[in-house]
Amino acid sequence: MSERIRVLVVDDSALMRKLIPAILARDSSIEVVGTAMDGAFALKKIEELQPDVVTLDLEMPRMDGMEMLRLIMHRAPLPIILFSTHSKEGGYATLKALALGAVDFLAKPRDAAAGRLEEIADQLIAKIKVAKHAAKRKLPPVTVKEELPRLTKASRPALPPRRVIAVGISTGGPNALQFMLSQIPSDFLSTILVVQHMPEGFTEMFAKRLDECCPLEVHEARSGDLLLAGRVLICPGNRHIMVRRMPRGDMVALSDGPPVNGHRPSADVLFHSVAQEFGLLAVGVLMTGMGDDGAEGLGAIKSAGGMTIAQSEDTCVVSGMPRAAILKGYANKVIPLEGLGPFLVNHYGADKDPGEKAEKDEKSEKPEKIDRHEKSENTPVPSHRS
Numbered sequence: 001m002s003e004r005i006r007v008l009v010v011d012d013s014a015l016m017r018k019l020i021p022a023i024l025a026r027d028s029s030i031e032v033v034g035t036a037m038d039g040a041f042a043l044k045k046i047e048e049l050q051p052d053v054v055t056l057d058l059e060m061p062r063m064d065g066m067e068m069l070r071l072i073m074h075r076a077p078l079p080i081i082l083f084s085t086h087s088k089e090g091g092y093a094t095l096k097a098l099a100l101g102a103v104d105f106l107a108k109p110r111d112a113a114a115g116r117l118e119e120i121a122d123q124l125i126a127k128i129k130v131a132k133h134a135a136k137r138k139l140p141p142v143t144v145k146e147e148l149p150r151l152t153k154a155s156r157p158a159l160p161p162r163r164v165i166a167v168g169i170s171t172g173g174p175n176a177l178q179f180m181l182s183q184i185p186s187d188f189l190s191t192i193l194v195v196q197h198m199p200e201g202f203t204e205m206f207a208k209r210l211d212e213c214c215p216l217e218v219h220e221a222r223s224g225d226l227l228l229a230g231r232v233l234i235c236p237g238n239r240h241i242m243v244r245r246m247p248r249g250d251m252v253a254l255s256d257g258p259p260v261n262g263h264r265p266s267a268d269v270l271f272h273s274v275a276q277e278f279g280l281l282a283v284g285v286l287m288t289g290m291g292d293d294g295a296e297g298l299g300a301i302k303s304a305g306g307m308t309i310a311q312s313e314d315t316c317v318v319s320g321m322p323r324a325a326i327l328k329g330y331a332n333k334v335i336p337l338e339g340l341g342p343f344l345v346n347h348y349g350a351d352k353d354p355g356e357k358a359e360k361d362e363k364s365e366k367p368e369k370i371d372r373h374e375k376s377e378n379t380p381v382p383s384h385r386s
Helices: 014-024 039-049 065-075 088-100 114-132 172-181 202-213 267-281 295-303 320-327 337-349 355-361
Strands: 005-010 030-036 051-057 081-083 104-108 137-138 162-168 191-194 217-220 230-236 240-243 253-254 280-284 305-312 333-335 384-385
Touching: 005 014, 005 039, 005 114, 014 030, 014 114, 030 039, 030 114, 030 217, 039 065, 051 065, 051 333, 065 081, 065 088, 081 088, 081 114, 081 217, 088 104, 088 172, 088 202, 104 114, 104 253, 162 267, 162 295, 172 191, 172 202, 172 337, 191 240, 191 267, 202 217, 240 267, 267 280, 267 295, 267 305, 280 295, 280 337, 295 305, 295 320, 305 320, 305 337, 333 337
Parallel strands: 005 030, 005 051, 051 081, 081 104, 162 191, 162 280, 191 230, 217 230, 280 305, 305 333
Antiparallel strands: 137 384, 240 253
């Protein structure tokens, strides 16, 4: 029998410190080794108990979760799952905590009754199991070097995109996506559509954060938004996103259809839609995340003649999604995180098309694995700590 996952529960609510361990106890592979009422106590418990995973509430007295997270990531990083109340203020704090190194998050029900926790018990247990094996990675700050004066988002011309790039991403996604987009300049000639597995409400804040720190125009998608060069559209939580080719311009459409692969939004829904509507002009990028959402859709893009890219497993926080596509032979390219942005810029952001021969070579049956050292000299290399 494999060793049980040792979990420390950190929450200032005495009720939650009772209910969360009771819910986790139903899974024999998880052992709650202790609880703590604030960050100061938690730091002592971590040193004493050596947990594998910590569940962390952000809003606590004395030392809050944010300060505790900073100290943990500085001293001895370990997997942290944020388990905090979902509010606008809490949402921004959650995104900041993910940037500091938290592996994943789950919104705590506003009603702390045991019945409400039961509704998300399976999600919490699944996230803990994934977090145990998540790689602890720290990405350096990214600066984008642009030779020409940067276009302001207000002055950027509304041009149709050269390619439609669809991105599927989940656990570990916020930091990875920010890293990739930060390497793409404002005059990029393609459009990027993103499915990031996030609850409703978080995606709007996430899009605003990306818009503030990336050269590209980023916002949460709305039905009817046009696909434009230099634009990034983030699918709203609890909706599916698809594309439509219309006489007045190509655009996105949102749907309340049933979850696919257990997800809404689903990367597979986006990928299949992009493959059907854009064929040779479609590019699929499958990045860090648990499960296999997006794998079959990436296969559809490849079958339609588009380019398919999987993030290399060794640069993922959790490699389930890209690995599923790689194992099925659906990825034309396997590229480390630090190479994704430069690849997209070099192939789909220039004034001239790559050329028929180059496109044909890149879409060969055998996936090409690009070494992490084969990149632009101006691209910073993330440091990886296992």
